[in-house]
Amino acid sequence: MNNKRYILVSGLILGLFAIVGTALVGVTHQVTADKIIDNERLALLRKLNQILPSEKYDNDLLHTTISLDADDRLGQKETSTIYIAKRGNEISAMIFPVIAGKGYSGEIKMLVGINIDGTLAGVRIVSHKETPGLGDAMEIEKSDWVLGFNGKSLNEPAENKWKVKRDGGAFDQFTGATITPRAVVQAVHLCLVYFDRHKKELIEKYNKQVKLSVSNKKSGEPVK
Amino acid sequence: MSILIAIIVLATISVFFGLLLGYTSVKFHVEGDPVVDKIDALLPQTQCGQCTYPGCRPYAEAIAAGEANINQCPPGGETTMLALSELLGVEPIPLDSEHADDPEKTVVYIDEQTCIGCTLCIQACPVDAILGAAKQMHSIIESECTGCNLCIPPCPVDCIHIIPVKIEPETWRWSLPESTDTSPKA
Amino acid sequence: MSDTNYNEISKNGLWNNNVALVQLLGLCPLLAVTGTVINGLGLGMATLLTLVLSNAVVSLIRHWVRPEVRVPVFVLIIASVVTAIELSMNAWLYELYTVLGIFIPLIVTNCGILARAEAFASKNSLLPSMLDGLMMGLGFTFVLVTLGAIREILGYGTLFSNAHLMFGDMARNWTWVFVEDYSGFLLAILPPGAFIGMGLIIALKNVIDTHNKKKQTISAAQAVSASEATA
Amino acid sequence: MQFKTASSPHIPQQNSVQGLMFKVLLAMVPGTIAMIVFFGWGVLINIILASVVALSAEALMLWIRKRPIKPYITDGSAILTACLLVLALPQLAPWWLTVIGTLFAIIVAKHLYGGLGFNPFNPAMVGYIVVIISFPKEMTQWVPPLLEGYTQLTFTETLSIIFGGDLPLAYTWDAITMATPLDTVKTQLGLELSINEIENHKEYGGIFGSVGGFGWEWVNGLFLATGCYLAVKGIIDWRIPAGLIAALLVLSNTFALYDYASFTPPTFHLFSGGIMLAAFFIATDPVTAATTTKGRWLYGAGIGVFIFIIRTWGAYPDGIAFAVILMNMAAPLLDYYTMPRAFGHSWTEFPHHHKTDDDDE
Amino acid sequence: MTRSSRQLWHFHGGLKLESNKAISTQSPIVKARLPKRLILPVQQHIGEAGALLVKKGDKVLKGQAITQSTEYVSAPVHASSSGTVIDIDEYPAPHPSGLNTLCVVIETDGEDKWTELQPTHYINTKSPAELRQLIRKAGIVGLGGAAFPTAVKVNPGPQAHIETLIINGAECEPYISCDDMLMREYATELISGCGIIQYMVSATHCLITVEDNKPEAIKAIQAVINEQALHTIEVVSIPTIYPTGGEKQLIKVLTQKEVPSDGFPSDIGLLVQNVGTAVAVHKAIVLGEPLISRIVTVTGEGVKQPQNMEVLIGTSMSELIEQSGGYHDDACKLIMGGPMMGFTLQTDHLPVIKGCNCLLVENTPEETPATMPCIRCGACASVCPAQLLPQQLFWMASSKNFELVQDYHLFDCIECGCCAQVCPSQIPLVQYYRFAKTEIWSQERDRIKSDHARVRHDFRQARLELEKKERAEKLRKKKELLEKKKIAEAAAKNDTPETEIDPKKAAIEAAMKRVQDKKAAKQNNNTSSDE
Amino acid sequence: MTEYALILISTIWVNNFVLVKFLGLCPFMGVSRKLETAIGMALATTFVLTLSSICSYLVNEFILEPFDIMYLRTIMFILVIAVVVQFTEMIVHKTSPLLYNVLGIFLPLITTNCAVLGVALLNIQKDNNFLESVFYGFGAAVGFSMVLILFSGIRERIAVADVPNVFQGTAIAMITAGIMSLAFMGFIGLVN
Numbered sequence A: 001m002n003n004k005r006y007i008l009v010s011g012l013i014l015g016l017f018a019i020v021g022t023a024l025v026g027v028t029h030q031v032t033a034d035k036i037i038d039n040e041r042l043a044l045l046r047k048l049n050q051i052l053p054s055e056k057y058d059n060d061l062l063h064t065t066i067s068l069d070a071d072d073r074l075g076q077k078e079t080s081t082i083y084i085a086k087r088g089n090e091i092s093a094m095i096f097p098v099i100a101g102k103g104y105s106g107e108i109k110m111l112v113g114i115n116i117d118g119t120l121a122g123v124r125i126v127s128h129k130e131t132p133g134l135g136d137a138m139e140i141e142k143s144d145w146v147l148g149f150n151g152k153s154l155n156e157p158a159e160n161k162w163k164v165k166r167d168g169g170a171f172d173q174f175t176g177a178t179i180t181p182r183a184v185v186q187a188v189h190l191c192l193v194y195f196d197r198h199k200k201e202l203i204e205k206y207n208k209q210v211k212l213s214v215s216n217k218k219s220g221e222p223v224k
Numbered sequence B: 001m002s003i004l005i006a007i008i009v010l011a012t013i014s015v016f017f018g019l020l021l022g023y024t025s026v027k028f029h030v031e032g033d034p035v036v037d038k039i040d041a042l043l044p045q046t047q048c049g050q051c052t053y054p055g056c057r058p059y060a061e062a063i064a065a066g067e068a069n070i071n072q073c074p075p076g077g078e079t080t081m082l083a084l085s086e087l088l089g090v091e092p093i094p095l096d097s098e099h100a101d102d103p104e105k106t107v108v109y110i111d112e113q114t115c116i117g118c119t120l121c122i123q124a125c126p127v128d129a130i131l132g133a134a135k136q137m138h139s140i141i142e143s144e145c146t147g148c149n150l151c152i153p154p155c156p157v158d159c160i161h162i163i164p165v166k167i168e169p170e171t172w173r174w175s176l177p178e179s180t181d182t183s184p185k186a
Numbered sequence C: 001m002s003d004t005n006y007n008e009i010s011k012n013g014l015w016n017n018n019v020a021l022v023q024l025l026g027l028c029p030l031l032a033v034t035g036t037v038i039n040g041l042g043l044g045m046a047t048l049l050t051l052v053l054s055n056a057v058v059s060l061i062r063h064w065v066r067p068e069v070r071v072p073v074f075v076l077i078i079a080s081v082v083t084a085i086e087l088s089m090n091a092w093l094y095e096l097y098t099v100l101g102i103f104i105p106l107i108v109t110n111c112g113i114l115a116r117a118e119a120f121a122s123k124n125s126l127l128p129s130m131l132d133g134l135m136m137g138l139g140f141t142f143v144l145v146t147l148g149a150i151r152e153i154l155g156y157g158t159l160f161s162n163a164h165l166m167f168g169d170m171a172r173n174w175t176w177v178f179v180e181d182y183s184g185f186l187l188a189i190l191p192p193g194a195f196i197g198m199g200l201i202i203a204l205k206n207v208i209d210t211h212n213k214k215k216q217t218i219s220a221a222q223a224v225s226a227s228e229a230t231a
Numbered sequence D: 001m002q003f004k005t006a007s008s009p010h011i012p013q014q015n016s017v018q019g020l021m022f023k024v025l026l027a028m029v030p031g032t033i034a035m036i037v038f039f040g041w042g043v044l045i046n047i048i049l050a051s052v053v054a055l056s057a058e059a060l061m062l063w064i065r066k067r068p069i070k071p072y073i074t075d076g077s078a079i080l081t082a083c084l085l086v087l088a089l090p091q092l093a094p095w096w097l098t099v100i101g102t103l104f105a106i107i108v109a110k111h112l113y114g115g116l117g118f119n120p121f122n123p124a125m126v127g128y129i130v131v132i133i134s135f136p137k138e139m140t141q142w143v144p145p146l147l148e149g150y151t152q153l154t155f156t157e158t159l160s161i162i163f164g165g166d167l168p169l170a171y172t173w174d175a176i177t178m179a180t181p182l183d184t185v186k187t188q189l190g191l192e193l194s195i196n197e198i199e200n201h202k203e204y205g206g207i208f209g210s211v212g213g214f215g216w217e218w219v220n221g222l223f224l225a226t227g228c229y230l231a232v233k234g235i236i237d238w239r240i241p242a243g244l245i246a247a248l249l250v251l252s253n254t255f256a257l258y259d260y261a262s263f264t265p266p267t268f269h270l271f272s273g274g275i276m277l278a279a280f281f282i283a284t285d286p287v288t289a290a291t292t293t294k295g296r297w298l299y300g301a302g303i304g305v306f307i308f309i310i311r312t313w314g315a316y317p318d319g320i321a322f323a324v325i326l327m328n329m330a331a332p333l334l335d336y337y338t339m340p341r342a343f344g345h346s347w348t349e350f351p352h353h354h355k356t357d358d359d360d361e
Numbered sequence E: 001m002t003r004s005s006r007q008l009w010h011f012h013g014g015l016k017l018e019s020n021k022a023i024s025t026q027s028p029i030v031k032a033r034l035p036k037r038l039i040l041p042v043q044q045h046i047g048e049a050g051a052l053l054v055k056k057g058d059k060v061l062k063g064q065a066i067t068q069s070t071e072y073v074s075a076p077v078h079a080s081s082s083g084t085v086i087d088i089d090e091y092p093a094p095h096p097s098g099l100n101t102l103c104v105v106i107e108t109d110g111e112d113k114w115t116e117l118q119p120t121h122y123i124n125t126k127s128p129a130e131l132r133q134l135i136r137k138a139g140i141v142g143l144g145g146a147a148f149p150t151a152v153k154v155n156p157g158p159q160a161h162i163e164t165l166i167i168n169g170a171e172c173e174p175y176i177s178c179d180d181m182l183m184r185e186y187a188t189e190l191i192s193g194c195g196i197i198q199y200m201v202s203a204t205h206c207l208i209t210v211e212d213n214k215p216e217a218i219k220a221i222q223a224v225i226n227e228q229a230l231h232t233i234e235v236v237s238i239p240t241i242y243p244t245g246g247e248k249q250l251i252k253v254l255t256q257k258e259v260p261s262d263g264f265p266s267d268i269g270l271l272v273q274n275v276g277t278a279v280a281v282h283k284a285i286v287l288g289e290p291l292i293s294r295i296v297t298v299t300g301e302g303v304k305q306p307q308n309m310e311v312l313i314g315t316s317m318s319e320l321i322e323q324s325g326g327y328h329d330d331a332c333k334l335i336m337g338g339p340m341m342g343f344t345l346q347t348d349h350l351p352v353i354k355g356c357n358c359l360l361v362e363n364t365p366e367e368t369p370a371t372m373p374c375i376r377c378g379a380c381a382s383v384c385p386a387q388l389l390p391q392q393l394f395w396m397a398s399s400k401n402f403e404l405v406q407d408y409h410l411f412d413c414i415e416c417g418c419c420a421q422v423c424p425s426q427i428p429l430v431q432y433y434r435f436a437k438t439e440i441w442s443q444e445r446d447r448i449k450s451d452h453a454r455v456r457h458d459f460r461q462a463r464l465e466l467e468k469k470e471r472a473e474k475l476r477k478k479k480e481l482l483e484k485k486k487i488a489e490a491a492a493k494n495d496t497p498e499t500e501i502d503p504k505k506a507a508i509e510a511a512m513k514r515v516q517d518k519k520a521a522k523q524n525n526n527t528s529s530d531e
Numbered sequence F: 001m002t003e004y005a006l007i008l009i010s011t012i013w014v015n016n017f018v019l020v021k022f023l024g025l026c027p028f029m030g031v032s033r034k035l036e037t038a039i040g041m042a043l044a045t046t047f048v049l050t051l052s053s054i055c056s057y058l059v060n061e062f063i064l065e066p067f068d069i070m071y072l073r074t075i076m077f078i079l080v081i082a083v084v085v086q087f088t089e090m091i092v093h094k095t096s097p098l099l100y101n102v103l104g105i106f107l108p109l110i111t112t113n114c115a116v117l118g119v120a121l122l123n124i125q126k127d128n129n130f131l132e133s134v135f136y137g138f139g140a141a142v143g144f145s146m147v148l149i150l151f152s153g154i155r156e157r158i159a160v161a162d163v164p165n166v167f168q169g170t171a172i173a174m175i176t177a178g179i180m181s182l183a184f185m186g187f188i189g190l191v192n
Ligand SMILES: Cc1cc2nc3c(=O)[nH]c(=O)nc-3n(C[C@@H](O)[C@H](O)[C@H](O)COP(=O)(O)O)c2cc1C
Pocket: A104, A105, A130, A131, A132, A134, A135, A136, A166, A176, A177, A178, A179, A180, A181, D132, D136, D139, D140, D178, D179, D183, D187, D315, D316, D317
């Protein structure tokens, strides 16, 4: 009898504190939830804006996307999301997530922004495992090297110059580390090629989505 | 609404867990603390109280409860401290200043000429190492004496003296080689 | 423990029984996020807040809980406090939050906190408990900041970089640059540097402690000899 | 008459730590000379620099720790550490790199643990790892061996590069440094070239020599020869190099047989980089190695395995230092679990054999 | 059976040492002069000291027992010459500690008169047990070094069956040559002794093992064997590797068997005795002489005339040195035993005891390199004949980790010194092991003592508790009694339940009495201090 | 199958919980003085870490997500872990004194081991499926155990070394951990 009460009290104490604790957290959650979602959105946007400054587009970049099946040419092994920038009603640029597979020690994840005319809007490294102090010069925080891609396109420099200088190309390597820049240059190049080949397809795909959602509801909604 | 769900879910689970723990604590109750015994076995059982506890076992209990350090027993010296640190898996602590090394072992003897047979020492001795009856001269059973010196203060005529335990060739110990500055620390 | 010695509590928390240096608790965040001073400070503050609040709550409820549910209850309290802090940071200090990452929720398992709850708060009344939490938290933050400073100076050649993560945009130019164009001593920033730096800090504390002790014994000896001289 | 007392034995003997260290140092001379010949004065300059720094640091630490200075400063272990560290560094390593590495080796890896005999990790290798992870850029400044088409620097040029940090006007870094054969193979394999293609590559072909890379094969050969001499003399335990080389051979052979095109051939593994130096002079550091017979086999083999893993799949071209420190970590346990059967005891009675599946060897 | 036919094995490790025996084997064994005074420690062996049979002033004859064994593992001591007991007191012992030990001092009368001896002429008429008794009475202990009572060793117990008797003439330590000389000059007695022991333990074989650097000794023994056409005794020449004379190593070399760590050779059917012990057995049985003398090698670079001497037990070492030409000027170390295992003595005014086979005087050595920390080179492990890891023992011993050091088999170390001999860091390893061993023994004694103290303390606590209770009880009883009395008086009836003999009650009563005594004592005390 | 092998390699060597990810450092420093206790702790942690991986997966899958209360994950996980650990401890204490001596005394310590909550949170962060979670937890535990045991071996050795006074104890232990972590840097790049 006594034991039963003992056991019951244990349960109730724990339950009581659970209620109090959850209430506290729940209230905090209610207060902060919107702000948090906002934050996350803003953070992503900030990254995209580094490639594509906000004055260059006027749409809701985060919600204007198309998804892409896994594609070797972009190094993607899973479905990925391409962000579409628009100016007025025209598509002005696209931002591709690209993975360079041949870094010195693993994959280099980046975002590659390509203007609709085929020039590079910008390249940023999202994450990598290169040697700190050697291969990490591609990070914008460490050096300006990635800025060298700005404005380049498939023909500028010429096709056969899409290499690092060591290999006779147009791009600098880092002292003592050629592999990393080589990999990045190669991946950016591949992405440009991809864009060149599939530009139409991509635009069509996007337009179809818009139509679909317009017919469904109003425009501007993200489409999955 | 969402808060309510959260609270309900968590509270349910918590109550369940609480019941579970309550149940197990009742059903799987275990008693006793063997650690104290283990510690006590390492102490020299001199019962001298220099550790500030009234005897070895209380000190052992204090150590087990985490209230006392392992370096408070002068009769045990460094050896005991090291043994305790080994047992409890704690870092060895140097002994309090004076008793830096293992103390010399001593016993006491009663100057039988001066002893008046008051039996005060008998009452003080924690291990009954003193023989004698009232008004008769007393003597120490040397093999039983632990050298705690507790019998000395009560003696009204100061007839109890400390002597080192005699070392025989058989009980003699080799010392560590002297040039310790190039050898590992103790 | 009826008569509480606030002085003693403070001393213990800050130095003598410092959570990180002496008790060796809460090491994971300590080593993981101290790449820069600001990161250290951020986590330190979060931990401090958690310590004070959880100590307070635990001290208030200390008579109610029973042994078999004590740990779960304490853990529940700490976890609630931490989650609330985590959510708040996520909302208002977003960038700092992303930098500190998993180590914010992991404050829950910062052994230091549960240890204080068990060792102090569950045995003391509200005020001393909160003070204990505060002092322990300050001591912990102090170590976080020191280690952060060492690693930041050696690793990046700067101090207080990224202060805006914590103090907002006005802090952007707080960064002190010690060496322009410093190429960086990577060891300091990488995991091994954290361990070695911590080792050095502990050693430094030992140096200070032995020095103090020596001074004490010397002054004591002097006092004795002085009194002898006068006698 | 009063006599001196001492514990037995009472026969004076002349073995000494000093003698041991100097014999090892002596055995390193031929290989070191070969390095100087093939890779220029940088080796010598850095050895001298590192030795001076090492001895000063040793003396300083002994003084701070209030230990007798003379017996330790003359025991040769600090110089040995300095030499081994330098032999692992690129020849044009700037002076501060050598100094930082040496200081870390002597102060942190050796004296914080109590100096000679107490350090659990190989000091030279700790120093090496510290600099390679801290200054990877400078750690790639290897000079091409005496090879056609590459400039050979003069003594003064080398000196000014090492201490001045600037290049003589006529040169660029890319002209006077090149990746080591190991590095080249690794990076080229990364580009999905086959071993054959790499060997026949117009630019890299020359550096491969016949077995382990031009120059390297000589250096390794000489270290192998003098190392064997030490082993025969019983100054080092032959089991460690044997285990190391055997493990490396077995692994590289297996993988090369499996896919010749994309795994480095065994001969190349053995004669390139610092393998022989590592096998006979570094892995054998008695202080940090395992001490039991079986333990030494496993210790050597472990190093071989880790070297192979790091070389083949890791980010660093040569994994010697990492492999050595990793096995240093395991040495106490190896010793513990490979205790020999004492005389009069049975094989099965090892007193506290808690084997766990988590403990690696 | 020829010598070469026997297959031999190796033991792990060991050292090839320079033997340096030749310097003391140039001349035959010399009989030492009869000293004026003999100092006989009563404890010269492993085991318990015997009880004294003489007192100050007693006249004793040569060979007369002056102690008598009271324990099983013990050996009596005999007067080595005739004379008067002039003192029984503590004198410095030939022991590394330099401490004093109880000795009987005899002033010799120069007559060297034997007590009555009882030789046994026909061994076969006595049973092994009777022979053992004779050996026991003769005070024979192992002369190979350990001084373990031989009578105990030759009684391996009813289960054990001794197949082979091994007579240890290896004498593997450098400098020592007493066994060598003994084998050369007393080969006949040796063979006789072997026969007796063989008979006592009913061993089928007897192997006399001699290192191959003592060809003369081998020849001498072989000659006797051939002469007597013995078939069960064989002399075996074994390679000279230190410490092949160690009992376990010797057995390994001869049989490939290993004596179990916690066992004795008798467990695997073997018995090892030193050659000197065998000769002593011969003397004890055939001549009836107890062990009163032994052969001692006096040698070393520090002594002028190295030689072997037959010495009465109790002779002062200083006299032996004097008779060997005295010290060279640069003599600095006096060692009892050999250079590998012997221990240094502080002075030469010490008696020769049964276990003293050699006095080695070393001169000042050249400067040896300083002691350095262990560099774990493993040289020690590669020479350790006990297959231990000496460096681990060293690390554990020096950090006083006495538990772990035993896990590393400290007690299998035979203190041979090989490890210290090859250590490049010049670490006095053996001293560390001796330190650890004696420390562990001492702790064991302390532990026993503290266990004992705990029991006594607990007992006392319980007693005090009981007394307190009793006092309370007594008070209560008194009250009760009073009340009862009242009731009883009222009822005019008397009841005496206390008369029942209840042991508990009796104890209580006794205790009460004690308390009263104590109270009395206290009062006494008070009064006395009042005075 | 290779992906599971890679998870193991990654958690044990490349992203070792203790030396690279900084999780579970307190027990790493606290119970590594003696080899024996380290082994006990290693076993106990392996048990709890694997268990906690499983529990957290289940909690996430069947409670947090269905009810959409992801923000309670920290509370939920730690509560479940604490209770499971305490429950196990009580059971072990009663049923097997032997096992309790080996494992049990370490169990309460483990609740406050970051690695335990860390593994739960990381599993969610990485979107691991059930088997991946199990392997991830187990690998992390093995990695933890391995370095803990190695570390204790070295610490036993250091304990008898002539370490300068101010570095004795925890300071030198930290530096040792630092050097171990240096060595583990060598595994960078093994798993992409
Ligand atoms: C420790 C170490 C780390 C390295 N890390 C990188 C790296 O992160 N990125 C890279 O491209 N190369 C790295 N390398 C390899 C380069 O040094 C390599 O030699 C170079 O990239 C290719 O050689 P090249 O410049 O002669 O073409 C590393 C080499 C070492 C020794």
